[in-house]
Amino acid sequence: MQQLQYIKPKSLHEALQYLHEYAGQAKPYAGGTDLMVQLRAGERRLAETRYLIDINGLAELHGFAMKADGTISIGAATSHSAVSQSALLQEHAPFLCAAASSVGSPQIRNMGTVGGNLCNGSPAADTLSPFVALGAEIELHSLRGLRSVPAPDIYIGAGKVKLAPDELAVRIHFSSAAAYNTAFVKLGRRKALAISRMNVAAALLLEEGRIADARIAPGCVFPVPGRVPMAEKLLLGQTPCAHLFFECGKAVAEEMNARTGLRWSTPYKQPVAEALVQRALCAAAGIAEEE
Amino acid sequence: MVTFSLSFTLNSAPVHIAIEPNARLLDVLRDQLGLTGVKEGCGVGECGACTVIIDGETADSCLVLAASVAGKSVTTIEGLEQDGILHPLQQAVLDHHALQCGFCTPGFILSAKALLDKNPHPTRNEIKTAISGNLCRCTGYMQLIEAIEDVAGARQEG
Ligand SMILES: Cc1cc2nc3c(=O)[nH]c(=O)nc-3n(C[C@H](O)[C@H](O)[C@H](O)COP(=O)(O)OP(=O)(O)OC[C@H]3O[C@@H](n4cnc5c(N)ncnc54)[C@H](O)[C@@H]3O)c2cc1C
Ligand code: FES
Ligand code: FES
Numbered sequence: 001m002q003q004l005q006y007i008k009p010k011s012l013h014e015a016l017q018y019l020h021e022y023a024g025q026a027k028p029y030a031g032g033t034d035l036m037v038q039l040r041a042g043e044r045r046l047a048e049t050r051y052l053i054d055i056n057g058l059a060e061l062h063g064f065a066m067k068a069d070g071t072i073s074i075g076a077a078t079s080h081s082a083v084s085q086s087a088l089l090q091e092h093a094p095f096l097c098a099a100a101s102s103v104g105s106p107q108i109r110n111m112g113t114v115g116g117n118l119c120n121g122s123p124a125a126d127t128l129s130p131f132v133a134l135g136a137e138i139e140l141h142s143l144r145g146l147r148s149v150p151a152p153d154i155y156i157g158a159g160k161v162k163l164a165p166d167e168l169a170v171r172i173h174f175s176s177a178a179a180y181n182t183a184f185v186k187l188g189r190r191k192a193l194a195i196s197r198m199n200v201a202a203a204l205l206l207e208e209g210r211i212a213d214a215r216i217a218p219g220c221v222f223p224v225p226g227r228v229p230m231a232e233k234l235l236l237g238q239t240p241c242a243h244l245f246f247e248c249g250k251a252v253a254e255e256m257n258a259r260t261g262l263r264w265s266t267p268y269k270q271p272v273a274e275a276l277v278q279r280a281l282c283a284a285a286g287i288a289e290e291e
Numbered sequence: 292m293v294t295f296s297l298s299f300t301l302n303s304a305p306v307h308i309a310i311e312p313n314a315r316l317l318d319v320l321r322d323q324l325g326l327t328g329v330k331e332g333c334g335v336g337e338c339g340a341c342t343v344i345i346d347g348e349t350a351d352s353c354l355v356l357a358a359s360v361a362g363k364s365v366t367t368i369e370g371l372e373q374d375g376i377l378h379p380l381q382q383a384v385l386d387h388h389a390l391q392c393g394f395c396t397p398g399f400i401l402s403a404k405a406l407l408d409k410n411p412h413p414t415r416n417e418i419k420t421a422i423s424g425n426l427c428r429c430t431g432y433m434q435l436i437e438a439i440e441d442v443a444g445a446r447q448e449g
Contacts, residue, residue, distance in 0.1 A: 004313040006295055006358040029356065036315070036354040037335050052312075054359050081348070105424025106402065108336055110348040111355070 001039050002046075008054040012061075012141065015168060018053050020143045023166040026051040030077050031111035033104070034120040045159050060170050061115065064088050070176045073139075076115025076169040081106070083114055083127070093174070095182035095201050095284075096130040102186050102199075103127075115169045118154050121161040124220050128155065129201035130184055132217035132225050134174035142167045152217075152225045180205050180213075183283035185276055198272060202280035204240070211235045216280070218252060221273050222259045228252050231277070240285035242278070249277035295358045301326075302370025316355040317341045320367060328368035328397045332426070339425035342398035343367050349405045349424070368397035371404065379442045380404055387441065389434035395427040403439045412443055 006029075009015040019026050029035060029052040038046055055061055061077035064086055072092055074083065083089060084101035103109050103117070103126050117125045118138060131151040138149045142164065151172075154161050163169070186199035198220045205213035214235040216228045231251035238244050253273045257266060282289045295312040298305065301324065310319050320326045320343070332340035334353050341352040344366040371378035377385075380400045390396045399422055406413055406421035413421070418439050419432075427435070 001313045005293065006312040006356060008359075008361070029359065031354075032356055032359070033336060033351075033354050036356065039313075040334065052356065054356075056359070104336065105339065106421060107339060107342060107349045107351045107424040108354075111350050 002042075002049070004039075004049065005051045006054065007051055008057055010057065012058050012168075012170070015053055015055055015058060016141060016143050016166070018051065019166045019168060022051045023164075024048055026053050026165070028052075028119075028168055029054045030056065030113040030116040031079065031108075033108050033112040034116060034122070055168065066092070066176075071173055072176060073171045073173045074114060075171055076118075076138075077113050078115075080104075080109035080112050080114065080117075080127075084109065092176040092178045093130065093134055093182070095177075095184040095203065096127060096134070098184040099126045099130045099186075099199070099201065102184070114172065118151070118172070119161055119163055119169055121155060121157075121159045123155060123158065123225070124197040124199075125155070126184075126186060126199055126219065128225055129199050129217045129219035130182070131172065131174070132227060133182075133201040133203050133215040134177055136172050136174040138169050139171045139173060140167045141170045148173075152227075155225055157224075177203055180215075181284045181286065183280045185280045185283060186219075187272060187276060198269070198276055200276045200280040202277070202284045204235070204281065204284045206240070206285070209239055211238050211240060216248070216252060216277060218256075218273060218277065221252070221256050221269070228255050230255055235281075240281075240287055242282060242287060242289055245278045245281035245285075246274070248281060249274035252277045297358060297361055299360045299362060300364040302366055303364075310357050312358055314357045315353055316343065316350075316357040316360060316365070317352040319357040320352060320365075326367050326369050330394055330397065332394065337426070338395075339398040339402065340395055342401045342425065344401050344405050347405065347408065349402050351424070366401065366404075368400060371400065378404070379445065380407070380439065383438035383441045384435070387434045387438040389430060389438045391429040395425060395430075398425045399427070399435055403435075403442075407439075407443060413439075415440065418443075 027049050062075040066072045080100040080103045084097045089097050114127050117127045136151040180203040182203045184201050201217045203215040214232040231248050234248050253270045294309040297310050298307045320329045330340035332338035336351045336354045342349050343352045346363050402422050
């Protein structure tokens with residue numbers, strides 16, 4: 001592994017100073033579960049990295065909070081284990097807990113953080129899909145100030161995120177989805193082929209038995225993360241049923257082909273995307289997949 | 292070469308040691324501190340042979356920067372035996388013939404210990420989840436699950 005210096009700042013301000021001073025050469029170190037693998041593999045994206053800034057001691061990056069207006073925030077350095085076990089999140093964003101508890105293994109979930117998951121720039125980041133469905137905003141800090149990036153915009157291409165080298169993700173904000181029925185479904189193991197890492201986060205708002213709002217966020221399906229307004233619209237005003245969700249799955253797969261273009265992987269991905277969307281919607285609505 | 296001066300608690304005893312700032316916890320434990328019960332299987336977080344407990348939570352020491360455990364408490368398999376008497380989990384693994392080559396065993400036992408410390412009476416599913424980050428290539432998992440259940444059951448009665 002390359003020569004590295006380890007720094008553990010005592011305050012957020014100090015962390016931002018280091019990221020500023022060593023911009024381009026410093027990387028935040030959260031759980032290390034992506035970083036350590038990449039450093040050992042000598043990945044090019046870390047060729048310039050000389051300093052690891054351990055952000056685990058920073059209070060602002062930890063814990064859960066809910067404001068009076070119902071907005072919830074999670075510290076970026078919160079582990080997947082903590083997210084999956086949070087009573088607050090189980091009530092207000094259960095599919096986020098499900099996504100966090102699907103990550104890797106217990107050891108990986110104890111170490112790995114949601115901030116690291118979002119900032120690593122992997123299209124297969126499992127928590128990204130529920131964050132997209134929740135309309136989450138990522139609060140970024142630097143010495144230059146503070147800004148907010150919507151979750152779907154953080155990932156801009158393989159290994160690339162919309163994050164300046166001196167910026168730190170501090171908290172992730174979203175509104176409660178307690179009124180929604182949510183589900184997260186995922187296919188495949190991490191080490192399997194990349195194309196089998198698809199997942200879907202779905203949230204349905206039911207009013208008097210009809211779908212009043214629908215949010216569908218597939219992961220690893222589109223070139224960049226995002227919801228699927230075309231397919232969501234099909235559901236509005238309808239009564240949940242397996243056939244409707246099947247049609248909706250087909251609409252998502254069509255949208256995938258429109259956004260990605262036909263590829264060698266399309267014959268495989270298309271039926272998988274269809275089935276995963278249907279499965280997520282059925283799980284959210286609490287109905288069986290077969291009629 | 293800049294070194295990092297690391298102080299932490301290892302198997303209940305304080306340790307002060309000079310390490311390289313980019314060292315993995317796995318290497319510091321094995322090569323500098325001689326704790327070879329910590330195994331390196333895959334080196335990328337997939338197999339769990341390098342599992343240790345850090346402040347009550349399991350971690351893959353192949354993915355942990357050693358410097359980051361400053362001030363923390365680390366438990367390895369060497370810390371389980373007390374006064375020459377094996378930890379109940381260690382004894383149960385022997386009694387159930389739950390090992391062949393033994394390469395995976397320390398990691399399994401530590402995952403099980405972390406579970407039982409938090410949840411003394413786990414269900415079989417909770418046991419399966421707790422050891423899902425540990426791979427065994429020769430013995431299989433049934434004997435291990437039964438060994439863990441045995442210890443949990445014994446605690447329940449006692
Ligand atoms: C065996 C194994 C299995 C895995 N399985 C899954 C899986 O099933 N699903 C999944 O989604 N992922 C999986 N991962 C990937 C990884 O565990 C997750 O992406 C994890 O959430 C990364 O978080 P971390 O805290 O460990 O990140 P780190 O490795 O510490 O950091 C990752 C990147 O993000 C940057 N970063 C971290 N925190 C911040 C911050 N607050 N602000 C700005 N930048 C930051 C770092 O500088 C680095 O570039 C797996 C990894 C392994 C090794
Ligand atoms: S050696 Fe660490 S998980 Fe395999
Ligand atoms: S006993 Fe050999 S790997 Fe488990």
